[in-house]
Amino acid sequence: MKFLDQAKIYIQSGAGGAGCVSFRREKFIEFGGPDGGDGGRGGNVVAECVDGLNTLIDYRYQQHFKAKTGGHGMGAQRTGANGSDMVLKVPVGTQVFDEDNETLLADLTHVGQRVVLAKGGNGGFGNLHFKSSTNRAPRHANPGQPAEERTIWLRLKLIADAGLVGLPNAGKSTFLAAVSAAKPKIADYPFTTLHPQLGVVSVDGREFVIADIPGLIEGAHEGAGLGDRFLGHVERCRVLLHLVDGTCEHAGKAYKTVREELDAYGHGLVDKPEVVVLNKADALAPEQLKEQVARLKRAAKKKPLVMSGVSHQGVPEALRALRAVIDEARQAAEPAEPATEWRP
Incomplete structure (x- = not known):
């Protein structure tokens, strides 16, 4: 199934039915009076969040509802x-925007x-509603109210606990394939990952969801490479796992490049908790590894973890670091239990 995370559609509700002008006509009833019924209500257009969907592909082939x-x-x-309602079934994490693609109408979580x-x-009211002591035979009824119509945007933001960020070929897809049952495409050229991927990770009997997005390059916020379009999928994450390729020329510069793009994108991504990992440690000599760790530590202002997605070196430690931040964020988000009043 093709991944589609944005769709523009036209919606129109149902117009109300018209009221009826009618009079009671029965044998032996000389003055039956008005008996016109009311029109029925038009159907609504409703967006409903359902389970089992992970893309907006259904709205690629039909745009009018x-x-x-x-x-x-x-x-x-x-x-x-x-009139029956028109129900738009959307996946969890879908946002509905007005035609300007900026005004948020709903966030289905x-x-x-x-x-x-x-x-x-x-x-509309039938003529039965208009009878009175002075108007015993009203010959008019109300038309139904008109329908509402508008153009809206549907935008999907995947809901995951942790998000993978980094430059292209930093080993994000390899890491996701190593720790989950996801099967992302893995190759030795940049931008192998073209669409976001989700994977369920289990560590020490606990599970959480990781989202992998295409790599960022310098100038992504201006549209370079694949741009920053897919960063919306990590907006809801509680923690970011920043993977830095240990075989690159300078790990510190690679780290700063991604951080600058997160800052330019905004939406609070640069302020999210972050776990920094130097990847592909198995491909480095001990001297190179020590030098790259030092460069990354100076740039990130924290000691990075060292990992290899291929040999699984340091992978459990990275997962435990993610789980610790996720658990802390979940506890902070849970409402505090109200103090019970003491009674004798």
Whole structure:
């Protein structure tokens, strides 16, 4: 299935049904009076967060979604049928934006969450509503309210506990394949990863989710390479795992390049907790490894972990460091239990 994380669609709710002008006509009833029924309500356009979806590919082949119109009122005080809703099923983590692609309308973060994006029109009153002591035979009824229509953007931001960032060929996909059942494409050329990948990691009996995004290069915030489009998928992460290629020319400069791009992107990514790891340690001589660790330590202002995704050297330590930050963030996010009042 092709990964699609953004879609532009047109939605339209259902118009309300028109009220009915009708009079009671029965044998032996000389003055039956008005009995026109009301129109039915038009259907809403609703976005619903469901389980089992991880892409917006369904909205690649259909871009117009319209709810049903309400039924018209009928005689004998019969109300028209309500129009059925149009339900847009979206994966967890979907954001809904207005046509300007900046105004946030809804953020769907858990399964079962629903939000009305376009409200259906109310049905019109039949002539039964307009009878009075001075107007015993009203010959007019209300039309139904018109439908709402708008163009919206759907944008998917994957929900993961940890996010992998780094330059192209830093070993992010190799690491993800080594610690989870995910099978990302791995090759020896830059930008092998073209779409975000998710993997479930288990360490010491605890599980968490890691998101791998395509690599960043200098100028990504201006569109260089694949740009920073996919950084939205790590906005919701509790911690970033910053992988630095130990075989690069200067580990400190590589680290600073990615950090500058995170800062230029904004949205609080540069302020997230970070675990810095020097990768591909198995390909370095002891002197080179010591030098690269020192460079990275000066740039990151913290001691980096040393790891190799191929030989699994240092992988458990990196996972435990991630899990510690994730557990701390989860505890901070949980609401404190209210103090119970003492009673004799």
